[in-house]
Amino acid sequence: MADFNRIEDLANATAYDVDGDKVGGVKDVYVNDTTGQPDFVSVNHGLFGGGDSIVPLRGHTLRDGELHLAFPKERIEDAPDLDENGHLTTEDQEAFYRHYGLEGTKDVTTYETDNRFAQAGAAGTGAAAGAGAGYAAGEREVETERRDVADTERRDLVDNDRRDVTNNDELIRSEEQLNVSKDRVESGQVRLRKYVVNETETVEVPVEREEVRVVREPITDADRANYDGNIGEQEASVTLHEEQVNVAKESVPVEKVSLEKDTVRDTERVSEEVRKERFETDGVVEGDLRDDLRDDQR
Structure with a gap:
């Protein structure tokens, strides 16, 4: 039996790769113009979420806020870039399918849709078919589901409020985010030079001398016969001989020395104060469902 999820659950999910390693948060959801079902997501990754990649949803599962994708983290991070036009063309989709090698994968999750998502998918599609406009995580709306409300009076109150709400009753919450970049600068200079030192070397050389x-020997009969x-x-x-040591010096090459550079990767922790907007309410009835929904948005 297929699992039914909401698209806003997908937009609020944290993405993991096929091995269960965390990739990052879902940034955008791309909804199919024809079916109203999500086909792709954009996932943040890298230091402070500095990069994002488009990932197909074929073969994925979504449960308890965790989006498990069918691809390894390395392939996700190496995905082709997409122009910031908020829409995937047919050529874009084919390029992503080729990159991820989608033969044999299939979706196992179905998502509930409503008119809001159908309208969002139709906006700005032009001649392109397939994935429609991105459903941005920063523009998510909290959808009240009647089946989750057990108390009849509170359900009626929420329904009445939804009919009375206009754009003038909505506030956009903003916050500052850190954008981290790197500059390549000179950190020092290394020189290689050679110089001459005088050292005394002692060498032991074996020599011979006479x-x-x-020598005294007894007289023989022959000596007596020859005696005059x-x-x-x-x-x-007797002439004596000995060996003398001659010392000479010559210059010979012994080794070759050069300078090489190695790149060492490290992680630096940077901290900066950012401002974030928060909501507070006055005059809200204690236990009001609307207050609970606002708390969820925070």
Whole structure:
């Protein structure tokens, strides 16, 4: 059995992607000119709701103020932009359907409609078919449903008030919102230079040298046979050698150094005071249903 919801419930919903991750609040609802049913919504996302994307409602569910869409958050945030004309043309719809790859998805939720929504859908449609004018969240009206009122006298009071209300009895509530932007500015300069330092290096080099030692050996028979019998002064000499260390210096490349920039993403928290309008009433009967409806609007 299909679930029946109101379009204003959709306009007040918080959107989640197919994995259950929060995307943002619903900004606009785009109603089909022919059927009176909503076909697309515009969803805020990004820091402070700084961006919005058009998302088809095929395959969605709506329950307890949560709009669960049939697409991942990344695809929603990468959706094509729409010109601010308040209307989706046939070409716009086809572009969004291609982006979201809607084969095999279908709607499972049906929405109640009334004359107000039918008139809003017909306004400014021209030759385009399909989605009509956006139903802006900032212009939502509180609809009194008789089936929710159990007390007969209070229901009659509300019906009488609705017949007597004119545009002069309505107030538009406004508030300031933060619009956050970023500027790219210089934050510093880094220089790379090289300079020369003198250091002492000690290297151990193995060297060889010759030394003399006296060797005494017993006389052999051959020595006795060759002895000439002369006694006198004689001398013998040996030439000694050793290795000497020669030191020379040469310049050789050892490494290459350069500068590169990396982008680091961080989050900065900004705070600013904003003004918001609030309503207060005088002379309202305690328990009056109209007062309850005004409280809901807040």
